Each structure stands twice: as C-alpha cells, then as structure tokens.
Amino acid sequence: MNNRIINWFKFASPQTFYPLAGKMIPWFWALTALFGIAGLYIGFFVAPTDAQQGEGYRIIFIHVPASWMSMFIYLVMAFWAALGLGFNTRLSGMMASALAPTGALMAFLSLWTGALWGKPMWGTWWVWDARLTSELILFFLYIGFIALQSAIDDPRRADKAGAVLALVGVVNIPIIYFSVKWWNTLHQGASVSLTRSPSMAQTMLWGMLLMALAFWMYSIAVSLARVRAIILERERHAGWVADLEEVRS
Amino acid sequence: MDGPSLPAALGAVIRRDLLLAMRRKSDVLTTLFFFIIVVSLFPLGVGPEMAMLRQIAPGVLWVAALLATMLSLNRLFAADHADGTLEQMALSAVPLGVLVTGKVIAHWLLSGLPLALLAPVLGLQFDLAAGSLAVLVVSLLIGTPVLSLIGAVGAALTLGVRGGGVLVSLLVLPLYVPVLIFGAGAVEADLTGLGATAHLSLLAAFLALAAFFGPWATTVALRIALE
Numbered sequence: 444m445n446n447r448i449i450n451w452f453k454f455a456s457p458q459t460f461y462p463l464a465g466k467m468i469p470w471f472w473a474l475t476a477l478f479g480i481a482g483l484y485i486g487f488f489v490a491p492t493d494a495q496q497g498e499g500y501r502i503i504f505i506h507v508p509a510s511w512m513s514m515f516i517y518l519v520m521a522f523w524a525a526l527g528l529g530f531n532t533r534l535s536g537m538m539a540s541a542l543a544p545t546g547a548l549m550a551f552l553s554l555w556t557g558a559l560w561g562k563p564m565w566g567t568w569w570v571w572d573a574r575l576t577s578e579l580i581l582f583f584l585y586i587g588f589i590a591l592q593s594a595i596d597d598p599r600r601a602d603k604a605g606a607v608l609a610l611v612g613v614v615n616i617p618i619i620y621f622s623v624k625w626w627n628t629l630h631q632g633a634s635v636s637l638t639r640s641p642s643m644a645q646t647m648l649w650g651m652l653l654m655a656l657a658f659w660m661y662s663i664a665v666s667l668a669r670v671r672a673i674i675l676e677r678e679r680h681a682g683w684v685a686d687l688e689e690v691r692s
Numbered sequence: 693m694d695g696p697s698l699p700a701a702l703g704a705v706i707r708r709d710l711l712l713a714m715r716r717k718s719d720v721l722t723t724l725f726f727f728i729i730v731v732s733l734f735p736l737g738v739g740p741e742m743a744m745l746r747q748i749a750p751g752v753l754w755v756a757a758l759l760a761t762m763l764s765l766n767r768l769f770a771a772d773h774a775d776g777t778l779e780q781m782a783l784s785a786v787p788l789g790v791l792v793t794g795k796v797i798a799h800w801l802l803s804g805l806p807l808a809l810l811a812p813v814l815g816l817q818f819d820l821a822a823g824s825l826a827v828l829v830v831s832l833l834i835g836t837p838v839l840s841l842i843g844a845v846g847a848a849l850t851l852g853v854r855g856g857g858v859l860v861s862l863l864v865l866p867l868y869v870p871v872l873i874f875g876a877g878a879v880e881a882d883l884t885g886l887g888a889t890a891h892l893s894l895l896a897a898f899l900a901l902a903a904f905f906g907p908w909a910t911t912v913a914l915r916i917a918l919e
Contacts, residue, residue, distance in 0.1 A: 528912075580866050580869055583862070583865075583866040584866050586862065587862045587863040587866065590859055590862050590863075591849060591850070591853075591859060591862075591863060594850070594853045594854050594855055594856075594859050595853055595854075596854075599919075600916055600917070600919060603916040604849045604913065604916055604917070607845070607849060607909060607912055607913045607916065608849055608863060610909075611842075611845055611867065611909055612867070614905065615867050615870075618870050618898075618901075619866075619867075619869050619870055622869065622870035622873045622874065623869070623873065625873070626873040626877065
C-alpha cells in the first residue's frame with residue numbers, strides 16, 4: 444500500500460515524468476489515429492443523411508467533441524492548478540499551462556465550426572444563444588489564463604497566479620452559464636432553440652462518441668508533448684537535462 | 693503581542709485609503725469623468741431617438757460602469773506595492789484578508805458609490821422614468837461592490853506584471869458578465885413592467901458570494917505576488 448503511494452508521487456517530479464511522458468505520447472497518437480479514422484469513417488460513410496439538415500449536419504462530428512473537450516480541459520486545468528497550489532508541486536503548474544493552449548484551441552474550433560454550421564441551418568453565422576455565448580466567454584477565460592502566464596517572467600509565480608485565476612474561473616463558469624441562459628430566455632426574440640434535440644440515429648451517436656475519444660486522446664498527446672517542452676525549458680540548468688540524448692546531440 | 697482589534701484595523705485601512713484619495717482627487721475624478729464621457733458618447737454614435745435610447749440605457753450605463761471600475765482597479769494595490777506598504781500589511785498581526793477587505797471597501801466608496809450616485813443624472817439623458825432610475829441606482833449599489841471584489845483578485849494577480857493595466861481587463865471582464873446581465877437586466881425588467889426584485893435578489897446573492905470568496909482569493913494572489 445505504502446509502496447503504491449510512493450510510486451505515484453515519484454512521477455510528480457519533472458525528471459521522472461519527462462521520460463514517462465515520452466513513452467506515452469506515441470500510444471496516445473496511435474489511439475487518436477485509430478479513433479479518428481473510425482469516427483470519420485462512420486461520420487462520413489455510415490451515418491445516414493439527416494432528414495432535416497441534409498449533409499451539413501456532419502459538422503457536428505467535429506463541433507460537439509470540440510465543445511466537450513473545451514469544457515473538460517478547463518476542469519482538468521483547474522484540477523492541476525488546485526493540486527499545484529495545495530501540494531506545491533512544480534509539475535502540476537506545468538500541466539496546467541500545457542493544457543491551456545489546447546483548451547483555447549478547442550473553444551475556438553467549437554465557435555468556428557458552430558458558425559459554419561449555423562449559417563446553413565439558421566441562416567446566420569452567430570446567434571446570442573446561451574451555449575454560444577458561454578463558449579465565447581470560456582474562450583476569453585482561456586485567453587486570460589494564457590496572457591497572465593506569459594506576462595509573468597518568474598515561472599513559479601506564473602504557475603501560482605494562473606492557478607488562482609483558473610480556480611476563480613472554475614467557480615464562475617456555472618454562474619456565467621446560468622446567467623447567460625437566463626439572459627437568453629428573457630430575450631426570446633433573437634434566440635434559436637437548441638434544446639429540443641432531435642432524436643439521433645444510433646450510428647450518428649457512435650460517430651460522435653468515437654470522435655470525442657479521438658479529440659480526447661489528441662488533447663492528451665499534445666499536452667504531454669507540450670509539457671515535455673516546458674520541462675526542458677524550465678529545467679535547462681538541471682544536470683539530468685544535459686545528460687539527455689536529445690539534448691546532447 | 694496584541695494587535696489592534698479587527699474592526700479597528702478595518703476602519704483604519706478604509707480611513708487611510710480615503711484620506712490618500714482625498715489628497716489626490718484627480719484619480720477619483722478621472723474615473724468619474726470617464727464614466728460620464730463614455731455614457732454621453734452613445735447617443736452621438738447611435739442617434740438621438742428617445743425610444744431607442746431608453747431601450748439601450750440600462751446596458752450602456754452598466755457597461756460604462758464596468759469599464760470605469762476596471763480602469764480604477766490599478767490604484768487598488770499598485771501604489772502600496774511600489775512603496776512597500778503592502779509587504780508591511782502582509783507582515784502585520786492583523787490577517788491580510790481583513791486589510792484587503794478594507795481596501796476593497798475603500799475602493800468601492802471611491803469608485804462604485806460615486807458611479808451609483810451619478811447614474812440617475814446620466815439616466816435622465818436617456819429619458820428613463822423616475823422608477824427606473826431608482827432601480828438603476830439600487831442595482832448599481834448592489835452590483836458595483838461585486839465588481840470591486842472580483843476586480844481586486846485581478847488587480848492582485850497582475851501586481852507588478854508587464855502590461856498589468858491591459859491584462860487586468862482581460863482577466864476581469866469575462867468574470868463581470870453575470871453582474872452585467874443582472875444589473876442591466878434589473879433596469880430592463882423594470883422598464884418592461886416585469887419587476888426587478890428577482891434580478892436584484894440575484895445580484896445580492898452574487899454580492900454575498902463575492903464578499904465571502906473575493907478577499908480570500910485576493911489574499912492568496914497577493915501573497916503570490918509578494919513572494
């Protein structure tokens with residue numbers, strides 16, 4: 444029992460995590476490719492054409508997973524941030540800052556594909572719908588996090604300041620979501636109801652789930668690669684970094 | 693080792709910050725005039741139709757209040773950080789959270805309160821009725837302390853950071869969204885005859901939440917900045 448705990452904490456050190464992450468990355472890339480190919484195949488060739496929305500609906504195979512990941516990554520980021528503040532572990536802060544760009548990318552993708560989907564379906568690029576608006580604000584929160592971290596030169600302070608911001612953000616996200624939702628229902632005129640979800644064909648659901656898994660694995664792979672770069676940058680004065688094969692060559 | 697009692701310390705910080713502001717009135721007045729100018733620009737940009745102005749008035753006044761509060765956040769900690777007062781506060785026997793609360797209260801007395809008192813005059817330019825003006829003042833009185841409390845977290849996080857002034861807007865404005873929605877919503881609900889009680893109650897709920905978590909998060913952020 445005791446051994447297991449020690450083993451977990453062993454990987455909290457950048458020195459031991461760096462090679463572990465290096466070993467894990469190819470596996471996550473392989474899973475990304477696997478789920479991605481399967482999901483795209485189902486999405487484009489197996490899933491039937493939607494009766495109301497035609498072929499255009501297929502954009503949800505990108506849009507929905509991207510939105511899910513954008514929210515999920517913020518939670519994971521806040522989790523690492525809390526861990527970093529609580530235990531004062533260096534790796535947690537690095538994980539949080541490695542996750543932020545991917546989260547921002549997902550939020551942006553979700554907004555972008557949402558606009559592309561909205562044009563043929565609703566006849567407009569953008570509506571001030573509750574989900575769109577809160578996704579936009581989530582994107583702003585990511586940008587704020589990244590901007591704050593990049594403005595602070597001392598990496599330890601950047602980690603901690605970012606952690607406080609991420610935690611304040613995570614407390615605020617439900618409040619923001621419900622405020623925006625209420626605001627939206629009060630302004631009935633401009634809104635388009637997204638809530639009556641049409642019953643989805645089984646194959647569509649499978650395609651979406653597979654794509655969500657692909658996005659998930661992609662996020663892990665990219666974040667691990669980014670955290671390795673951050674480790675190298677921050678630990679460049681450490682002896683073990685100088686001994687690495689890729690650094691010596 | 694007996695420090696001063698907590699209410700005494702709180703009062704002392706508030707008094708000190710108010711006194712400092714009175715000696716340098718231009719800081720406070722600049723924010724107020726910024727508020728007035730921004731609000732007065734909207735009719736020039738949108739056009740002088742009273743019906744439309746009445747419709748956009750709550751949003752315009754609230755967004756201007758948001759921006760004015762945000763501009764004044766810099767002076768919350770920056771001067772004390774520069775001359776080392778903040779470090780002395782962190783070292784004092786009184787919990788830093790209490791002192792931070794005092795500073796936030798002083799900040800609200802110097803930014804939020806004048807804005808709320810000034811708003812009805814500007815509301816008249818937008819042809820708001822007396823009842824709506826009263827709701828506007830009440831919503832600002834409840835809402836602007838939340839802005840000061842959340843803003844203090846942002847100000848503490850960006851203390852001594854490159855480009856802190858612009859950065860703080862990026863951090864804080866997304867977090868102001870719920871206050872904006874319900875603050876402007878209260879006035880709008882009154883205009884449409886729905887009654888503003890629900891909005892004002894929710895604003896008060898935000899105030900309770902922010903009053904509890906805000907100083908605490910600000911303290912953590914200050915300690916990080918002072919490390």
